[in-house]
Amino acid sequence: MTTGYKIPPQLDEEIGQLEALIAKFRAGAIAPIELKVHRVPFGVYEQREADTYMVRIRCVAGIVTPGQLEKVAAIAARYGVGDLHLTSRQELQIHYVKLDDLVAVIRQLKEAGLSTRGGGGNTVRNIAAQDDAGIDPLEVFDVTPYAAALTTRLIAENDSWNLPRKYKIAFSGSEHDKGQATLADLGFIARIVDGKKGFRVHVAGGLGVRSAVGNLLFDFVDDTQVYPIAKAVKNLFWKYGNRKNKHAARLRFLWQGLGAEEFKRRFYEEFNKVTQEGHAPLTLDEPQAGRAVTAAVHPGPGEPEFVLWRARYVREQKQAGLFSVLVPVELGFISCDGAGALARFLGGFGDDVVRVTRGQNFLLRNIPAGKLEEVHAFLVRVLPLVPKPALLGRVLSCAGASTCQLGICLSRQAARALIQSLGSSGLDLDKVGEIRLNISGCPNSCGHHPAADLGFAGKALRKDGHMYPAYSVYAGAVIHDGTTKLAALVGDIPARAITLVVENLLAAFLGKADRFATFKEYIAGEGKDDLVAIIARYKDIPAFDDDKNYYFDWSAAKVFSLAERGAGECSTGLFDLIELDLNNIRRTREKLSTAAADQKGPLLGQLVFFASRALLITRGVEPKTDRELYDAFRQHFIAAGHVDPAFEGLVALAERKEFDALVPQEENIQALARAINVLYENMDNGFNFRKPPVAAVEAPVPVQVAALAPAATKDLRGVLCPFNFVKTKVELARLKAGDLLEIWLDDGAPIENVPGSVRDEGHKIILQERQGDHWRVVIEKK
Amino acid sequence: MNLNDAQIERYSRHIILGNVGVEGQEKILAGKVLIIGTGGLGAPVALYLAAAGLGTIGLVDGDVVDLSNLQRQVIHFTPDVGRPKVLSAKDKIAAINPDVRVITYETRVAAANIAGIIKDYDFIVDGTDNFAAKFLINDACVLGGKPFSHGGILRFDGQTLTYVPGQACYRCVFTAPPPKGAVPTCSQAGILGAVAGMLGTIQAAEVLRFLIGKGELLVNRLLVFDALNMNFRTVKFARNPACPVCGERPSITTLVDAEPAVCDLKSRGRG
The missing domain is CATH 3.30.413.10 (Sulfite Reductase Hemoprotein, domain 1)
Structure with a gap:
């Protein structure tokens, strides 16, 4: 009999340690992070709702006995919120457990022979099997x-x-x-x-x-x-x-x-050591011997619903007379009552009767033919997807932006919408075969889009300055020893179009089903072109003022935004937005090269605009107005030292839309655009800017802004720090908001410190330029 | 008001500060603050306010400097023993900052005189050592519409809150003085000198923040600390509708003197 894993002897002690840490945390003796580093490797994640936790239970190869499932369901019912979740790595999850109940939950799971250790964190995770x-x-x-x-x-x-x-x-x-x-x-x-x-x-x-x-x-x-x-x-x-860097740690x-060679060399170094240490061989349980089932009685074809269900969900095992049954669980969520009832129902079929699948469903096994009708009758009562085509239960998604800090789109809500729309589409879904329809809320692949026949990864796109939820569409993954390849990017669609794109593609496939045996073959053949055409049909969206629906994600009550995402978290979805502005910069430059002299001003203004905006998203800023945009650029790029302060004058002119004054600055504006490109090229996945090679950095020519007329001028040469700043503040105190003050500062500490301090107080540095041995700085009072 | 060069230099560290600046310093220079009690709390308050350039400081105290005061009342020096505290303090303030105008009241506050004393000031600091005075100051400030800072210290503990008209007052939290003998006085229980400095400095910071109008004052919050283990915390509270002086049906509408607790072990002067 194949069983799961054995609980290690030290688990009790480790649970005791966790319990002590929770008590210390409750008493305020340790910080949340100290608890976290112990909690996460225990498979316990904090949820967005304060003080509630998700507990992930190790189920090797998806194995869970009916007895264990019943206990887990009872524990979830008592301490959780009424449902269980099946994960794409064949685990069970309990959600919304209170901190004070955690240890009780973990102990009770242990009594059932289950461990949560390694459910999360940087650990040996659940070991999966087909x-x-x-x-x-x-x-x-x-x-x-x-x-x-x-x-x-x-x-x-x-x-x-x-x-x-x-x-x-x-x-x-x-x-x-x-x-x-x-x-x-x-x-x-x-x-x-x-x-x-x-x-x-x-x-x-x-x-x-x-x-x-x-x-x-x-x-x-x-x-x-x-x-x-x-x-x-x-x-x-x-x-x-x-x-x-956890973003580059796998x-x-x-x-x-x-590189392959060095990796393998170091691997063999370790492998030889392990071999020399001489470890005991693994203790293997006897594999399941095909249980002899004598002359399975076929009770005739049965009711039409049963026949249809059987075709959809029942498969013959290699053991003659025994069958497997896929139990579709919508997006992996099953009520505790449902799971408990299923467990009790399966109790009569022995211990080796159910596994959690990578598709977030249950797979029953070892069901004799004569019991199938009984199984069907039971499942229909418990799970809503059972009478429906198998495709609906196969839709896979990650949790998405509703609970995940990294999420961009509400992938789970999109998946629900997709299940609903496919269910009522009128398409003959039983004819489409097994299709992996996977949706990730961001490019991080938790929804397994790179392994999909048709996959989606959430991203943010922009139209006329308004951000909207969108998905990159991937298709054609192959998973097979030796020939595995990831799904390829086909194009981008607005999130709103996800249901239409899938329906249209499936309809196109069904129309050609006589020529393509499987969806995989179809995608490898004409399917990809069809998909490109369908994407083209739905790619464009109406302007924000014409139809705001496209700017809301599925089931969202607020206009789409990335503002609530964890700052500094790496996500390639944001890279698309950056690329967009870099393209804008490139195009504007092309236009400039052929523009008539009198058209250059506005184009140069745009160039400063795109250059200032391009990398703001990496600092978690989504400016809604020009003022916010330029202020954020000053703060996060100029004041932060990533962009030379000499460009500040250009930013001020662009913000004031003094386009005529920009025309003589074309060289400098081009240099600013190049500086942004250099920054981007030297940015790592954590959005840190590495120092670019010296050769790549251009020294900008100081901006001469003749149009500026200061209300006062103060010569602070010879005045030491911090009195030069004190006197600057005294001068500013005499001016009105918006007035300009020109000050002269010595080189060295004064120019290195005073403009930054002035900026910190909210004033703007309009201009900073060297005048022989000193500096001229123009400040706009806030 | 235009700062002269000496003032710019003297107050440069304030002017540099983002939340003070020239504007804030000008408000400090124009401020009028009354300090009641020139002892453990009043001493640091007066010293810091003088240094900060406060325009007018009023000092109220009827006592003379006692040798046992010098352990914490840092504005008084050894040669001052026997001198009236307000005069001793006035000299030090003048030495620190001749710009500050000092008005002295060599008396104790009482129901009969307090309203007249506080009426010309922007802000009142309670630096007294007895509950009768503390409740009198509270009532006078509530009835007179004056903001004030309450401060209390004992052994290693300190507490302070700030009242501004319309918000919770000292009586909202502490309805009436404790029964006689229930709480020891400083001279009975002792006080770590530095604790007086800690609390007085917090009160001085409240005054300055009140004047410049920046940050969140200790309004509707009681700051308490235990300097023995050095734990600080603030306790939030709200205006009490049943407060006898600022509540919906106030029972205190005129000022009355309560009997002050007597310091049993006191030899000379006051603690």
């Missing part, structure tokens, strides 16, 4: 015992909880790679060579920021090497992984950083 491992007619052998035994071993090792980043391992039973082992940090794919069981091994793949397909590490290793390899990769990651970045 949903139908052990029953798949295509598999070489059952990989479940390996996943379970490897889990038991790794979760007993203390160095599994403090890695540079998460470590995800997956198993597939055949080259069809249903467990997505080619998209994992470490993936094992079952093979038999010369009668010996073993695996092809892939490493350093994964979905996320810059998703990557795994790289072949071993063409074949025998099955005794599973643990030494997993351990060696862990040691390698521990030693060399990037702990500083194993695939180490591979990219070191």
Whole structure:
């Protein structure tokens, strides 16, 4: 009998430590971050609602016994909010647990033989396997015992909880790679060579920021090497992984950083050490022997609803007479009552009867033919998607911007809208076959869009200065040992069009179903062109004043904005917005090169505008007015030292729309635009600007602004710091808001300090230019 | 008002400050503040306000300097023992900043004189050492519409709040003086000298912030600290509708003297 993992002996002590930390936190003795670093590796995440937590339960290969499921449902009902969530890595999640209940929840789960350790954080995460491992007619052998035994071993090792980043391992039973082992940090794919069981091994793949397909590490290793390899990769990651920048910390970045050869050399160094240490082989449970079911009685075709359901959800196992049943759970949410009822219902079918799937559904197994009608009758009562086409249950999405700090779009709401619209579209969804429809709320791939047949990744686009929610459309992923490739970007659509694009594409496919056996083949063939055409049809949106609907995300009550996103969090979605302005800059420059002299002024104004706006989003600023825009640029780029203060005069002129005065400044404005490009090129994924090479930095020619007429001029040469600033303030106190004050400052400390201090007080530096041995600074009083 | 060069230099660190600047310093120079009690609290308040350039400082105290005062009342020096406190303090203020105009009242505040004393000032500082005076100052300020800073210290503890007309007053929190003997006085219980400095300095900062109109005053908040373990916290409170002086049906409409607690162990002068 295949069971899950075994609880490590130190778990009790670790739960005790967590309990003590929570008590200390409650007493105010430790800071939230101290609790957090212990809490997250325990699979406990804080939710957006204050003081509530999500608890993620390890279910290796998706294994959960009916008894465990019933307990989890009862715990969730008592301490959570009434539903359970199934994750795309085959785990169970309980939401909205109160801090004071956490330890009770974790202890009760432990009594049920379940651990939350490694549910989150930089740890060995749940080890996944193909949903139908052990029953798949295509598999070489059952990989479940390996996943379970490897889990038991790794979760007993203390160095599994403090890695540079998460470590995800997956198993597939055949080259069809249903467990997505080619998209994992470490993936094992079952093979038999010369009668010996073993695996092809892939490493350093994964979905996320810059998703990557795994790289072949071993063409074949025998099955005794599973643990030494997993351990060696862990040691390698521990030693060399990037702990500083969590956005570039996954194993695939180490591979990219070191290169294949050096990565492998260091891997073998660790692998040889592990081998020399001589670890005990994994203790494998006996794989599920095909239970003999004598002469399954087929009770005739049955009712039409049953027949339809059977065609949609029931598959024959490799064990004759036994069947698997996919239980569609909408976006992975099932009520505790439903889960409890399901668990009790399954109790009579033995322990090895249900697994959580990577598609966030349940897969029942080992159901005798004679029991199918009973199963159907039960499921119909409990889960609303059961009478519907299987495609609807396969729609996958991440949590999205409603609960995720990184989220850009409300992906889950979009997925719900999609399920609803497809359900009432009139399309014959039973004919479309298995399609992976995956939606991520941002480019970070938690909704697995790079692994999709048709995938979407949230982003923000802008029309006439108004931001609106949108999705990049991806299509055509292939997941198969040796030929895995990620879905390719096809185009961008407004979020509002997501349902129409999917419906139209499916309709087009159904119209050509006679020529393409599967959706995959269709996408590889004409589908991509059809998709391009459909995207073109829905790409453009009405102006904000004509139809505001496009500027709201699905189920959102407020106009779309990125303002609430966590500042400084890296997301490639924002890079698109930056690229947009860099393109604007490029185009404006092209226009300038051919513009008549009298048209140059406004174009130069635009150039300053785009240059000032381009990188503001990296500082979490979404200006609504020109004033906000230029003020933010002054604050975050000029005052922060990223852009030379000599450009400040240009910004002031552009803000005041003194276009005529900009014309003689064309050279400087071009230099400003180039400076912004240089900054962008030297920006890392964490939005930090590295110092550009000296050669790339142009010294701007000081801006001569003749049009400025100061209300007062003060010669502060020879006045030491801080009296020059004091006197500047005294002078400013005599002026009205908007008046200009010109001061003369010595070189050195005065020019390095006074303008910055003046700026800090909210005044504007209009101009700063060298005059021989001193500086002329023009200030506009706030 | 135009600052002369000496003033610009003297107050330069205020002028540099974003929230003070020339405008704020001019408000300080025009300010009129009355300090009642020139002891442990009044001393640091007077010193800092003088240094800050306060326009007019009024000092009220009827006592003379006692040798036991010098452990904390830092405005008085050893040769001052036996001199009236207000005169001793006036000399020091003049030495620090000759610009400051000082008005002295060599008396104790009482129901009969307090309204007349406070009426010309923008802000009142309670630096007294007894509950009778504290409640009298509160009532006088509430009835006279004057903002004031309450301060109290004992052993290692300090507390302060700021009253501005229309907001909660001292009586909203502490309805009446504690029964005689329930709370020891400084001379009975002792006081860490630096605690007087800490609390007085906080009161001085309240005065300055009131004058320049920046930041959140300790209004509707009571700041308490325990200097033994050095813990600070603020407790929020609201106006009490049943407050006997500023509530909906006030029972105190005229000023009355309460019997001050007597310092049993006092040898000479006041604590």
